[in-house]
Amino acid sequence: xxxxxxxxxxxxxxxxxxxxxxxxxxxxxxxxxxxxxxxxxxxxxxxxxxxxxxxxxxxxxxxxxxxxxxxxxxxxxxxxxxxxxxxxxxxxxxxxxxxxxxxxxxxxxxxxxxxxxxxxxxxxxxxxxxxxxxxxxxxxxxxxxxxxxxxxxxxxxxxxxxxxxxxxxxxxxxxxxxxxxxxxxxxxxxxxxxxxxxxxxxxxxxxxxxxxxxxxxxxxxxxxxxxxxxxxxxxxxxxxxxxxxxxxxxxxxxxxxxxxxxxxxxxxxxxxxxxxxxxxxxxxxxxxxxxxxxxxxxxxxxxxxxxxxxxxxxxxxxxxxxxxxxxxxxxxxxxxxxxxxxxxxxxxxxxxxxxxxx
Amino acid sequence: xxxxxxxxxxxxxxxxxxxxxxxxxxxxxxxxxxxxxxxxxxxxxxxxxxxxxxxxxxxxxxxxxxxxxxxxxxxxxxxxxxxxxxxxxxxxxxxxxxxxxxxxxxxxxxxxxxxxxxxxxxxxxxxxxxxxxxxxxxxxxxxxxxxxxxxxxxxxxxxxxxxxxxxxxxxxxxxxxxxxxxxxxxxxxxxxxxxxxxxxxxxxxxxxxxxxxxxxxxxxxxxxxxxxxxxxxxxxxxxxxxxxxxxxxxxxxxxxxxxxxxxxxxxxxxxxxxxxxxxxxxxxxxxxxxxxxxxxxxxxxxxxxxxxxxxxxxxxxxxxxxxxxxxxxxxxxxxxxxxxxxxxxxxxxxxxxxxxxxxxxxxxxxxxxxxxxxxxxxxxxxxxxxxxxxxxxxxxxxxxxxxxxxxxxxxxxxxxxxxxxxxxxxxxxxxxxxxxxxxxxxxxxxxxxxxxxxxxxxxxxxxxxxxxxxxxxxxxxxxxxxxxxxxxxxxxxxxxxxxxxxxxxxxxxxxxxxxxxxxxxxxxxxxxxxxxxxxxxxxxxxxxxxxxxxxxxxxxxxxx
Numbered sequence: 001x002x003x004x005x006x007x008x009x010x011x012x013x014x015x016x017x018x019x020x021x022x023x024x025x026x027x028x029x030x031x032x033x034x035x036x037x038x039x040x041x042x043x044x045x046x047x048x049x050x051x052x053x054x055x056x057x058x059x060x061x062x063x064x065x066x067x068x069x070x071x072x073x074x075x076x077x078x079x080x081x082x083x084x085x086x087x088x089x090x091x092x093x094x095x096x097x098x099x100x101x102x103x104x105x106x107x108x109x110x111x112x113x114x115x116x117x118x119x120x121x122x123x124x125x126x127x128x129x130x131x132x133x134x135x136x137x138x139x140x141x142x143x144x145x146x147x148x149x150x151x152x153x154x155x156x157x158x159x160x161x162x163x164x165x166x167x168x169x170x171x172x173x174x175x176x177x178x179x180x181x182x183x184x185x186x187x188x189x190x191x192x193x194x195x196x197x198x199x200x201x202x203x204x205x206x207x208x209x210x211x212x213x214x215x216x217x218x219x220x221x222x223x224x225x226x227x228x229x230x231x232x233x234x235x236x237x238x239x240x241x242x243x244x245x246x247x248x249x250x251x252x253x254x255x256x257x258x259x260x261x262x263x264x265x266x267x268x269x270x271x272x273x274x275x276x277x278x279x280x281x282x283x284x285x286x287x288x289x290x291x292x293x294x295x296x297x298x299x300x301x302x303x304x305x306x307x308x309x310x311x312x313x314x315x316x317x318x319x320x321x322x323x324x325x326x327x328x329x330x331x332x333x334x335x336x337x338x339x340x341x342x343x344x345x346x347x348x349x350x351x352x353x354x355x356x357x358x
Numbered sequence: 359x360x361x362x363x364x365x366x367x368x369x370x371x372x373x374x375x376x377x378x379x380x381x382x383x384x385x386x387x388x389x390x391x392x393x394x395x396x397x398x399x400x401x402x403x404x405x406x407x408x409x410x411x412x413x414x415x416x417x418x419x420x421x422x423x424x425x426x427x428x429x430x431x432x433x434x435x436x437x438x439x440x441x442x443x444x445x446x447x448x449x450x451x452x453x454x455x456x457x458x459x460x461x462x463x464x465x466x467x468x469x470x471x472x473x474x475x476x477x478x479x480x481x482x483x484x485x486x487x488x489x490x491x492x493x494x495x496x497x498x499x500x501x502x503x504x505x506x507x508x509x510x511x512x513x514x515x516x517x518x519x520x521x522x523x524x525x526x527x528x529x530x531x532x533x534x535x536x537x538x539x540x541x542x543x544x545x546x547x548x549x550x551x552x553x554x555x556x557x558x559x560x561x562x563x564x565x566x567x568x569x570x571x572x573x574x575x576x577x578x579x580x581x582x583x584x585x586x587x588x589x590x591x592x593x594x595x596x597x598x599x600x601x602x603x604x605x606x607x608x609x610x611x612x613x614x615x616x617x618x619x620x621x622x623x624x625x626x627x628x629x630x631x632x633x634x635x636x637x638x639x640x641x642x643x644x645x646x647x648x649x650x651x652x653x654x655x656x657x658x659x660x661x662x663x664x665x666x667x668x669x670x671x672x673x674x675x676x677x678x679x680x681x682x683x684x685x686x687x688x689x690x691x692x693x694x695x696x697x698x699x700x701x702x703x704x705x706x707x708x709x710x711x712x713x714x715x716x717x718x719x720x721x722x723x724x725x726x727x728x729x730x731x732x733x734x735x736x737x738x739x740x741x742x743x744x745x746x747x748x749x750x751x752x753x754x755x756x757x758x759x760x761x762x763x764x765x766x767x768x769x770x771x772x773x774x775x776x777x778x779x780x781x782x783x784x785x786x787x788x789x790x791x792x793x794x795x796x797x798x799x800x801x802x803x804x805x806x807x808x809x810x811x812x813x814x815x816x817x818x819x820x821x822x823x824x825x826x827x828x829x830x831x832x833x834x835x836x837x838x839x840x841x842x843x844x845x846x847x848x849x850x851x852x853x854x855x856x857x858x859x860x861x862x863x864x865x866x867x868x869x870x871x872x873x874x875x876x877x878x879x880x881x882x883x884x885x886x887x888x889x890x891x892x893x894x895x896x897x898x899x900x901x902x903x904x905x906x907x908x909x910x911x912x913x914x915x916x917x918x
Contacts, residue, residue, distance in 0.1 A: 058539055078542040085543045091536035095558045104554075105544030156544065 006070030008034035008159045008192040010055060015064030016216075017050050024050040026216035027064070032160075037186050037193045041203040042213035043239065048196045049164055051213070055194065056162050057081045069159050079108075084153035085162040089169065090145045092137040098124070098148050099133040105156040123155035124148075126185065143174045150185070160192040167202065179206055200240045204228060212236050228288075233276045234355040237286045244292075244327040245284040245358065246302070253279055258354040260285060262302055262323050269301065269352070276356035283357050289328040291351030294318060294335055300344020302327070306337050320345055364744050367734030371794065372746075374731055375753045378791050379760075382768035389771040390611035399608065407612035417596075417613065421620050424593040427507065428576025429624075431514045435571045436564060438515070439522035442667055443563070444556070445660045446523075447530040448538065457664070458527070459902055464671045465520035466848045467894040469855075470871050471887040473584050475674030476513040478681060480585065485677060509585040510592075514575045516670065521574070522567035529563025530556075548656070553643040557636070568628075569759065573621055577761030580855065584875065593617055594763050601767050601859060611771055614764050675891055682884035700885035707882070713870040717851055720786045720866060724850035725843050727790035732797030733839065739798065740805035751798075758795040762855030765791070770859045780862030788856050793846040800842040804835065837904050844901040848894060 010032035017025040025047040040048040053059040057078035106116045127147035167175045204224040211221040220232040231237035248260040258273045304322025315330040391403040446454040541551040579594030600610025685697045816826035854868035874883040
């Protein structure tokens with residue numbers, strides 16, 4: 001029943017995968033739109049790789065279904081699925097040269113020699129590796145192997161490209177460059193990308209949408225901005241981006257917002273709330289460092305002592321002990337404050353989110 | 359930076375192999391130029407023996423027949439080893455330690471006993487015939503089961519399968535499982551992945567396994583003699599006879615040299631054919647990609663195959679143990695009653711006591727000699743680069759790859775040209791030679807993943823190099839060294855093929871069994887066989903316990 005308009009569309013319906021009695025993936029449902037760049041983000045062991053491998057066909061779901069392009073592929077082995085994967089450690093064939101690695105999928109499909117040569121050439125050009133076609137893969141650098149692995153998957157024109165932490169083994173500079181290139185390739189081809197990473201910075205920078213996973217379930221799915229600014233749980237708030245959790249007590253609700261009092265202070269603040277924020281009692285207030293600022297002691301929402309300050313290049317980071325925690329504040333313009341100064345900390349009215357208690 | 363001269367700890371190994379492996383081979387070649395007439399040897403060099411081999415097609419035919427038998431055995435054994443290795447590495451990795459241990463036990467359980475066990479299964483009053491008769495399917499025992507090429511092939515496959523498994527297992531252990539997944543992800547079906555990824559990557563191991571099986575099966579002289587019957591005469595047996603009662607050592611030497619040349623020629627042909635076959639298989643595999651169910655049936659099929667292989671390896675051994683308690687004096691089935699009499703009789707036999715003593719003397723000498731010569735050399739081979747390192751390593755593998763009969767007759771020829779007789783000490787020296795590859799392999803494998811930073815830490819904390827060796831390196835290596843020593847002990851206790859030529863008037867346990875088995879199947883031989891199995895089992899368990907389960911893997915690692 002393949003409907004052409006569903007090409008590149010992936011649906012996961014109530015999928016679970018149980019290993020030795022523990023659910024690595026627990027009743028996950030997910031819609032990936034055609035042409036989308038979706039990232040599965042989470043700490044190690046959260047089930048993101050298992051979910052990706054279920055889509056690829058390497059793990060059979062214990063329960064649930066996987067549909068690709070509108071077709072139920074749950075029982076299909078990997079070689080029958082219209083997806084291709086870029087493996088974590090590239091998994092290039094060590095006995096084949098660059099060109100034959102890239103040609104592998106086309107030859108397995110039995111495509112004729114002229115078409116293979118043309119497509120391999122184009123794929124290697126796409127990833128900027130045309131000059132290496134006849135070289136052995138063993139002598140390539142990590143970044144070059146990465147490009148070959150990408151070309152080897154893309155040359156088959158899959159409906160969906162699966163990427164399993166493809167940049168994890170690269171050094172920081174190269175990783176940044178590959179992020180930009182991957183996005184450019186995604187824009188150019190319009191193929192659906194499903195990308196697995198534990199690096200939240202990478203997820204935010206690259207994705208159209210991010211699915212944050214924890215303990216086998218999808219904790220939140222949304223645009224990078226949504227997951228960053230409006231986390232649905234304390235876990236998401238802590239895992240995506242940096243922030244400080246200021247202990248507080250919920251005093252009441254105004255619509256979706258909560259009114260909270262900071263511990264050791266009488267002042268109340270109104271802020272949007274995550275799904276796991278309690279309607280009364282102990283909670284935490286998430287404050288992002290770039291939304292916070294340092295003021296005089298009388299103007300701040302809280303008062304604290306400067307514990308440390310670090311130069312990080314773009315900004316100067318202050319650590320301020322206040323309200324029983326350490327609040328991170330990033331300032332682009334360094335202020336006059338030094339360690340042990342007593343200062344006030346303030347943040348924008350919409351710059352905080354009430355989340356569940358610790 | 360390469361050193362032009364081998365570091366001194368490697369020199370004893372180089373000298374030992376040079377003098378005791380290459381020397382005897384030269385002596386063998388020289389002997390083949392002599393002539394013998396009624397036990398009188400003339401030392402005038404002549405090519406008369408080779409002329410004789412050319413004149414009598416019987417010999418050439420026999421060599422060809424032996425090589426084809428070896429080819430058949432290799433063609434059966436290598437795929438079985440491949441299946442078993444695949445199951446161990448990729449299908450059941452969690453049980454691979456135990457499964458590998460089972461193969462090791464089988465490998466170290468007595469060579470002679472295993473041949474003998476097949477006699478008990480395929481023989482006229484063996485298990486299969488008895489079953490067929492009792493089911494009324496046949497009236498008379500079928501004699502073709504025993505005493506023929508079929509029995510020889512079955513027995514040799516049984517003996518060589520563990521040896522074939524090891525190098526294939528080692529080669530597959532180096533393959534990243536993700537690479538196989540990548541092949542499937544790119545649309546490669548089972549056969550396509552097999553021919554295009556798995557076999558090319560496992561090739562070094564497959565080639566080594568094929569080499570082992572082909573050479574050792576072609577040159578085996580014990581199996582054809584015991585279960586081959588009249589049409590089972592192989593070149594190995596003829597060579598052995600020339601050095602034995604036929605009393606024409608020069609002709610035997612010429613045959614041995616010709617056999618080695620035959621191996622060279624055959625392997626060259628196989629190398630050429632192998633590439634062509636690979637190309638055709640890869641081309642054909644594209645056509646088969648639509649077999650959707652292959653992968654799904656993979657695990658049940660592999661489980662069944664592993665079960666069948668283990669039954670094949672262990673059933674003969676179990677039968678020997680069972681019949682050793684049989685009251686029947688025929689020594690084989692049927693079971694009539696249970697008794698310990700045969701053990702009692704054996705344990706009170708003075709000849710047996712003497713054989714135990716001889717075996718222990720030789721085994722202890724082999725352990726001391728092989729570890730003290732091979733150990734330091736293994737360190738140098740693993741850690742230093744020097745001119746001739748590759749050659750030394752290749753030479754170390756010599757005693758493993760050369761058929762035992764060639765080593766045996768070469769040593770005998772060397773003893774002969776020195777005017778010496780065989781005996782316990784020549785046997786001990788030969789056992790050191792045979793055991794050296796095992797010591798070097800096992801230690802080298804462990805040294806490869808030895809974290810040398812702990813040695814640097816020792817130096818940094820103020821120890822001299824000698825003190826670091828004593829307080830850091832050796833304690834870390836101790837389990838591996840002890841494991842290797844136990845392995846060598848087991849190999850030496852079981853060594854027969856070489857020992858048989860140079861033991862002289864003495865007898866070790868295996869040569870004593872040989873004496874018993876030539877007379878016929880006797881109940882005491884069953885009891886002895888069962889005892890040997892128990893000892894082998896204890897040794898393997900001990901070795902893997904000392905080396906914390908690593909001895910099997912370590913041995914395998916050394917083959918990489």
